[in-house]
Amino acid sequence: MVLTMLVDIDHLLATPIYDAERCSIGFHPLHGLLPIIVYLLMFLQPRFCYLRYAGLGLLIHMGLDSIDCYVNQGYWYQP
Numbered sequence: 754m755v756l757t758m759l760v761d762i763d764h765l766l767a768t769p770i771y772d773a774e775r776c777s778i779g780f781h782p783l784h785g786l787l788p789i790i791v792y793l794l795m796f797l798q799p800r801f802c803y804l805r806y807a808g809l810g811l812l813i814h815m816g817l818d819s820i821d822c823y824v825n826q827g828y829w830y831q832p
């Protein structure tokens with residue numbers, strides 16, 4: 754599950770790499786609504802348990818990033 758933090762590699766594509774005033778969710782390519790749906794499907798599929806753990810880790814990651822947004826910006830998702 755720690756490996757799922759690698760999803761933040763898409764932050765490296767942005768300039769500046771880290772900006773406290775920016776909301777990751779909806780901004781970075783792997784933090785969009787479509788990838789989040791994919792993570793949810795990974796978590797919900799019953800067959801491959803490693804994929805489930807990865808999906809869960811990614812959903813937790815998105816949740817934490819979203820909470821970070823809400824605390825700093827007052828919204829959950831970058832429009």
Ligand SMILES: [Zn+2]
Binds near residue numbers: 761
């Ligand atoms: Zn992130």
